[in-house]
Amino acid sequence: MSGAVRIGTTPSRQARILGVGAHRPPRVIDNAEVCTWIDSSDEWIRQRTGIVTRRWAAPEVGVVDMAEDAAAKALAAAGLAGEDVDAVVLATVSHPYQTPAAAAIVADRLGATPAAAFDVSAGCAGFCHGVALGADLVRGGTAGHVLVVGVDKLSDFTDVHDRSTAFLFADGAGAVVIGPSEEAGIGPTVWGSDGGQADAIRSKVSWLQLREREAPAAGAAAEQVAVEAAAAAPEQAPWPYLEQAGQTVFRWAVWQMAPVAQRALDAAGVRAEDLDAFVPHQANARIIDAMVKQLKLPESVRIARDIVDMGNTSAASVPLAMERLLADGEVPSGGLALLIGYGAGLSYAAQVVRLP
Template structure:
């Protein structure tokens, strides 16, 4: 029997990081013109002071291209060096084609493999896991992993439970070949039994059916329909999500540390999903992180950017000098699905 030839196993690591932050800043005072709330209430509940929203003509693809180009430049690579592009997002407004394919083309990475990952706020960490396995297995040399969201397109500005949370942006890393292990084992999972805790308000099929119903009603009596706002806005059961994240995600982060063979004292920076400052504080306490560990708190100025939050926070920590070159970072993403993923990575 003829054996199937495989590529030799090798190590993977991060080679570069990039970010795109939309220029428009929305503070809590502006949010409170949409909903009955206050700056004090929003900060107490979430820690968020401001968030970024992209311009109407700026897309997930546009932001992804910018962040990925910066990550490639930091890695000293060009699009022609890229073998795969993985884009984590839940806000690309097209069912097909994948946003990643368009980004790959714009980067000059054709004919690189390109595909989107839909795992909510855990999507970026899922992408890093897949990219590292592609590199280790010999399928790819360099993989661009992007987390990008334009959640402003799917935020109901009149929903008091979510209007102050969501934001836009993109972050990217390049995962390539390393001389030693630079991406630890990924601890991940999901709980579809709680999928309704974070979801789109309508499916595309429901919207189509509603449009047909509206058209029929208008044909009968134009006064019947006019102010019904149907759109797949994001909605969540905040308290249930908060409790799940606080009590179940710290053990996942600890499992990622254990799997990588490192302790809390070995970590230089902790980069959790930037959903809520209170969740971050609770995780830091449960993990017993020493004061020497920098804790990313990008949520204060950027809001919740779902799949983009971790690479954005990682890029800021490095740019500000809070995450040392070659240091170790603990990443954990969690959210819709309910999905989660965590890993330890060595910084570029």
């Protein structure tokens, strides 16, 4: 008899994005200012990355503040309030506390308590991971409306004297509300990881190494940790700045991510010519151009190029770029967009969505 018992009573349903919101910090940093930190030039930065300016948040503005602003705008766009939210999924790698999760604080500020709230750490792919989770929560009946936020304040973890990263990273937040729909508005997610290349993008110093370098504890184990930390980064300040093996990441993204994007199209039953927009992670303009070429996207597809004046905002880059296309009227309401995020992990995720 036990085999005939059904668990749950909510039938399967579809999900879609109902609203989008963005937070762009007011401070604009151009390449000329960056070149006062490192030996480089505006021309070199533009040619290598496509970046002209980037945004940095004020010192007193944190991940939670930016996420709250973007999320409030997404809720307003969806015609909803905080109490309508059943879950908050927040993607970030720069919340400066191990616990509590930034998502819980954002939920409280928005009046979404007692919504479930948790953070996702998947680097620049985090937002697309969050979309996958949010869609599944709605489709499965676990939640009615899910708020998904991608937010990062990478300026807190950027070594301004590191010539390989100082010109790349930026701050911002983007958010979407995912809710029920009669028709499918979020396609299957194609995702994965390659931990064998974890060192390609990472923090230079772990929190444990930071503690031991600042205040070494007694004992052989603590001494060994301090020795290892000093050997790993003898010239670095004791802070977990980000480092990146640029050529490794570039080659991986150019040759591995276009096939992932194509698989997301195939999984959704969508052809390149059916798309209205392509919204890839805003890491490098040359990577974006290479992916467009490999996917054979027609000229009718609008390509998000938020990187030009926003830089690399990690988990925030895809929702920020999507919001800009909509705000500028470059894509129609209800149009189809291919999203893909990729980065630290190395991790990636892609899906086709119907724009709100």
